[in-house]
Amino acid sequence: MLVACATNDNINLIDDHFGDADYFDIYEVSKLKYILKESIVNSTTSNQHSDPKKAKQILELLHSNGIHLLVNKAFGANITTVKKFLLPVVIRVNSIDQIMKLIQNSFDFISNTIINKKNCYLVINNNSEVHLIETAQK
Numbered sequence: 001m002l003v004a005c006a007t008n009d010n011i012n013l014i015d016d017h018f019g020d021a022d023y024f025d026i027y028e029v030s031k032l033k034y035i036l037k038e039s040i041v042n043s044t045t046s047n048q049h050s051d052p053k054k055a056k057q058i059l060e061l062l063h064s065n066g067i068h069l070l071v072n073k074a075f076g077a078n079i080t081t082v083k084k085f086l087l088p089v090v091i092r093v094n095s096i097d098q099i100m101k102l103i104q105n106s107f108d109f110i111s112n113t114i115i116n117k118k119n120c121y122l123v124i125n126n127n128s129e130v131h132l133i134e135t136a137q138k
Contacts, residue, residue, distance in 0.1 A: 001111060002037070003027045003103060004062050005096050006072040010039060012094040017076035019044060019058050026067065027100060031107045034100040040065070050077040059085055068114050071099060079121065083135070087114055088121040098126075106130045 006014050006021035014021045024040045040061065046054040055078035062070065063085050070082065071089045079088055087110075093099050103110060105128040113122065113132060123131040 001029050001068045001107075001114065002066050003029050003034075003069040003071055003100075004040075004067045005099065006070070007096065011096060013071070013073050013091070013096065013099070015073060017049060017074050017078075018070055018072040018088070019054055019076065019078060020047075021072070024062060025096065026065065027096075029100060029103050029107070031104055034104065052078070052081065054078060055081040058082065062086065069103070069110070071103075075121075080135075083119055083121050087117075090121065090123045091125075093126050102126070102128050 004024040004026055006018045007025050008014050008022045010023060010025055021042050024042060026037045026040060027034050028037050044054050044057040059082060067086060069087050069089050071091055073092060075088055082088060091099055102124050109130050120132055120134045123133060
């Protein structure tokens, strides 16, 4: 699966909303390994939170690259748009390496969720517990 992490330093997640990152680091993750495929510069033109144009630009940037998961500590109101197309994952860990290991630990559950669930998001705690948050379709 392809995972996009919101980062400013290519080591840790940002503390702000996903769309405010300088970079989206794209990892290919399997049960056995993970590798950094590329770091995409966040080229969105809006600095305003909840801007629908910003959500559309992020979707175009990441969905067109085959991304499955968006990972960060926080998402803004645009999560309602993004979760229709990609699976957001809220996580409370800073280190991207540590995050990749947590995703590997929950690989089967996450893969199944990508295939079978729409309009939802996941919360993963630092004990590898995964919680599926289903929301109403709009």
